[in-house]
Amino acid sequence: MARIRLFRTIDEMQSSSLQWKREGLRVGFVPTMGALHEGHLSLVDMVRPHCDRLVVSVFVNPTQFGPQEDFNRYPRDIDEDLRLLEEGQADAVFAPEIEEIYPKDYATYVEVERLSSVYEGAVRPGHFRGVCTIVAKLFNIVQPDVAAFGQKDAQQVAVLRRMTRDLHFPIQFLVGPTVRESDGLAMSSRNAYLTNEQRSKATVLFRALKAAEACILAGERNADKVREAMRYVFAEVPEFKPDYGDMVSPESFEQGTEMRGEVLLIVAGRIGPVRLIDNLPVSVEP
Ligand code: PAF
Numbered sequence: 001m002a003r004i005r006l007f008r009t010i011d012e013m014q015s016s017s018l019q020w021k022r023e024g025l026r027v028g029f030v031p032t033m034g035a036l037h038e039g040h041l042s043l044v045d046m047v048r049p050h051c052d053r054l055v056v057s058v059f060v061n062p063t064q065f066g067p068q069e070d071f072n073r074y075p076r077d078i079d080e081d082l083r084l085l086e087e088g089q090a091d092a093v094f095a096p097e098i099e100e101i102y103p104k105d106y107a108t109y110v111e112v113e114r115l116s117s118v119y120e121g122a123v124r125p126g127h128f129r130g131v132c133t134i135v136a137k138l139f140n141i142v143q144p145d146v147a148a149f150g151q152k153d154a155q156q157v158a159v160l161r162r163m164t165r166d167l168h169f170p171i172q173f174l175v176g177p178t179v180r181e182s183d184g185l186a187m188s189s190r191n192a193y194l195t196n197e198q199r200s201k202a203t204v205l206f207r208a209l210k211a212a213e214a215c216i217l218a219g220e221r222n223a224d225k226v227r228e229a230m231r232y233v234f235a236e237v238p239e240f241k242p243d244y245g246d247m248v249s250p251e252s253f254e255q256g257t258e259m260r261g262e263v264l265l266i267v268a269g270r271i272g273p274v275r276l277i278d279n280l281p282v283s284v285e286p
Helices: 010-022 038-050 078-087 127-142 151-166 189-193 196-201 204-217 223-235
Strands: 005-007 027-032 053-058 092-094 146-150 172-176 240-248 261-271 274-284
Touching (some): 010 027, 010 127, 053 127, 151 261, 189 274, 204 240
Parallel strands (some): 027 053, 053 092
Antiparallel strands (some): 261 274
């Protein structure tokens, strides 16, 4: 097995990608903030058949964290990430220092309007501006033909899809399904912050989503009743402080009133200091 290559500078990464492309090779890309888990590795598996060279970025992006958020304590373990990616047969890892990406005089940001200011964007002002900025920069550095993102961050997927389209990046956009623990908790690097007791309460998010889905599948077509089903489940776990539990359009994140076609159930909130999000796409039969 060829050893994975580790690139630390923009120049090394970009020139390797451009060389691969000159050789007619297709470049696949999975952007991450490291602390890799099965969810990330499933994206690597998903992209591999679509490309000849597979790059994973590992960069905890400061511009997508608010001042009171967990940037400093976000889990970082590049050696373990490299080991997992070598096993997962990625070809290269791009893991730059912050100053490489954001030099002192850095001044350019990318923002998708409207979609970035609701739900996650309302609770975390500036978050999607940071996400779009770093992903646009990574697209320019890695020059991928195909890139994969996880459905776990459904609003991020909607925002980045729009950015990719609006800025004409010629990149095929793949979305991998949410990978869950056996009790339904969506895998996330932030789950590592949960104490054992908080961990056992954290299933409330998935249970609320499943309750709302069951309500729809049982024939309920009143959107308020579907939201009420989530609130009942939230109320069973007083330690959970919900930010929202809602039903939206998966593309626009506009609140759903019409129960037709594809809808997205979304939940978010805190257990102790740990903020968790989850979602479930549902097809509504007429
Ligand atoms: O989903 C993530 O891990 C991050 O938001 C991303 C896309 C790597 C940008 O920093």
